[in-house]
Amino acid sequence: MLRCTIKLLHVMNEVEWGCMTIHNAVAKAECKVSRMPLPTRGLSKAAIRSALRIQLVTLDLIVFSAIFLVLQRAAPSLSMHFDISTAAAIFPIYLILAFNNGAYSATALEHRIESIRCTVSAVIIAQISVAAILFFIKTTESASRLSFAASSACMILSLIVGRALFTWHVRRLSGGHLWNELLLLDGVLLNFIQKESQVIHVNQIDLEPDLHNPVMLHRFGILTQQFDRVMIASVPERHADWAIMLKGADVDGEIVIEQSNKLGAIGLGQFDSYDTLQISRKPLNLRARFQKRALDLAIAIPLLISLLPLLAVIALAIKLDTRGPILFRQKRVGRGNRLFEILKFRSMRIEELDVVGERSASRNDDRITRVGKFIRATSLDELPQLFNVLLGDMSLVGPRPHALGSLAGERKFWEVDRTYWQRHQLKPGITGLAQVRGFRGATHEISDLTARLQADMEYIQGWDIWRDLSILINTFRVIIHRNAY
Numbered sequence: 001m002l003r004c005t006i007k008l009l010h011v012m013n014e015v016e017w018g019c020m021t022i023h024n025a026v027a028k029a030e031c032k033v034s035r036m037p038l039p040t041r042g043l044s045k046a047a048i049r050s051a052l053r054i055q056l057v058t059l060d061l062i063v064f065s066a067i068f069l070v071l072q073r074a075a076p077s078l079s080m081h082f083d084i085s086t087a088a089a090i091f092p093i094y095l096i097l098a099f100n101n102g103a104y105s106a107t108a109l110e111h112r113i114e115s116i117r118c119t120v121s122a123v124i125i126a127q128i129s130v131a132a133i134l135f136f137i138k139t140t141e142s143a144s145r146l147s148f149a150a151s152s153a154c155m156i157l158s159l160i161v162g163r164a165l166f167t168w169h170v171r172r173l174s175g176g177h178l179w180n181e182l183l184l185l186d187g188v189l190l191n192f193i194q195k196e197s198q199v200i201h202v203n204q205i206d207l208e209p210d211l212h213n214p215v216m217l218h219r220f221g222i223l224t225q226q227f228d229r230v231m232i233a234s235v236p237e238r239h240a241d242w243a244i245m246l247k248g249a250d251v252d253g254e255i256v257i258e259q260s261n262k263l264g265a266i267g268l269g270q271f272d273s274y275d276t277l278q279i280s281r282k283p284l285n286l287r288a289r290f291q292k293r294a295l296d297l298a299i300a301i302p303l304l305i306s307l308l309p310l311l312a313v314i315a316l317a318i319k320l321d322t323r324g325p326i327l328f329r330q331k332r333v334g335r336g337n338r339l340f341e342i343l344k345f346r347s348m349r350i351e352e353l354d355v356v357g358e359r360s361a362s363r364n365d366d367r368i369t370r371v372g373k374f375i376r377a378t379s380l381d382e383l384p385q386l387f388n389v390l391l392g393d394m395s396l397v398g399p400r401p402h403a404l405g406s407l408a409g410e411r412k413f414w415e416v417d418r419t420y421w422q423r424h425q426l427k428p429g430i431t432g433l434a435q436v437r438g439f440r441g442a443t444h445e446i447s448d449l450t451a452r453l454q455a456d457m458e459y460i461q462g463w464d465i466w467r468d469l470s471i472l473i474n475t476f477r478v479i480i481h482r483n484a485y
Helices: 002-018 044-075 085-103 106-112 113-137 145-174 215-222 238-249 286-321 368-378 387-391 420-423 446-461 465-475
Strands: 181-188 198-201 229-234 253-256 267-271 276-278 325-332 339-345 393-398 429-432
Touching: 044 085, 044 106, 044 145, 044 267, 085 113, 085 286, 106 113, 113 145, 215 339, 229 238, 229 339, 238 253, 238 276, 253 267, 286 339, 286 368, 286 387, 286 393, 286 465, 339 387, 387 429, 393 465, 420 446, 429 465
Parallel strands: 181 198, 181 229, 229 253, 393 429
Antiparallel strands: 253 276, 267 276, 325 339
8 A cells, every 4th residue: 555655656656857947938038048958867755755745644444443342342341431532532542642653653663662762752642531421421331441542552552563563564565765865066076985975066956056047046945855864065265155945945955064164053963974054944843734734724725605696796896897817827936946836816918927927016006906906905816826826836824935026225125135045944924923013015225125024034933823813813914904905
């Protein structure tokens, strides 16, 4: 079953990598890069870990169900008051606790002791919780403490055996390597013996740390997105540029060094016999990403369903007002500096659309249609981005995505501040901390951008689920804003 799942993911991975190309409109945005393709590779270790987690959840469910079915047949007296319905109550609680304490983490997949420790603690707490619930609703008056204890012991022992066999199977299948590592060489040669890492000379794929070229950063994001660890060995004069690339790439990144450099390192690492400075770390761990995605879906799905009549009315009004498509699509910079296509209701005349976003909308802008003025003033033009949230390109809350041609004064955003690319560590949002603080609208001055960047970095560095909820609530105060035009 595991091999079939991995094989299916392998096919899906190859299709995904084969479909990654740069949109023609982006290529026209003064971005000159080689057409030489990035190297393709097999199934990522992240996909394998996801497959293993699915298998492990399935295994736990089977163990829970099987232990009660066996007890009902082999020892009816033990399971008379502790049957399959009790297992159905325990398992969801166990699952939440197990995810929360790391029973499905990458470490637990590889290490037997860690897996068993997390599993046992989760199942004991789940059993105690269910027992307490049954006690308070008075369904335990005739229940035997012996049957409860015996069933619990059988469940724990079964999970321990299952986990031990599973980690043995994982280590045998993967050889103890569940992480993808990429080493990029830029003008240097390293003598190393570690064979599990993929090594690429950047000159062979026409990749360089060009911070003035969004497409180059996009290609870097595409190359690194499925690696768990990315290391770069380059000549010292290019360390700083590579560091900026890594910090915005939504990846655990390191620079191979032979002497210390002030690159904003966050830790020390080691690759083979070389010391490294850890430059970047994913801002959210697995638990935090799960929480954020769950919040997005829990709000976006019912909101979209309830707003369908309004969306239909707006679409009809746009169609009756001017000729052209209902939706406006534009390439913007997303998580990991990877480009994605944002969706908005079209608010400008079709012949006046700005594909790369070089000209920000202004008050009394003659490009804006009659319907466009209303939906922009009320922020209704942003509603189609709920579909971007469902697709996983955006989040409800995060740094707002910018067009490639966006200017602060007369300078492009990344020319104002080299650390601009670091704001893309998280998914872009429909709303964000900068927006609820009133930083929205055109960036006529450099200060208009720097204030937003400061708010974005503050949000990334101090993220928690409660801040997202607070921002969502406060967004209602600024839906109609003096700079919304």
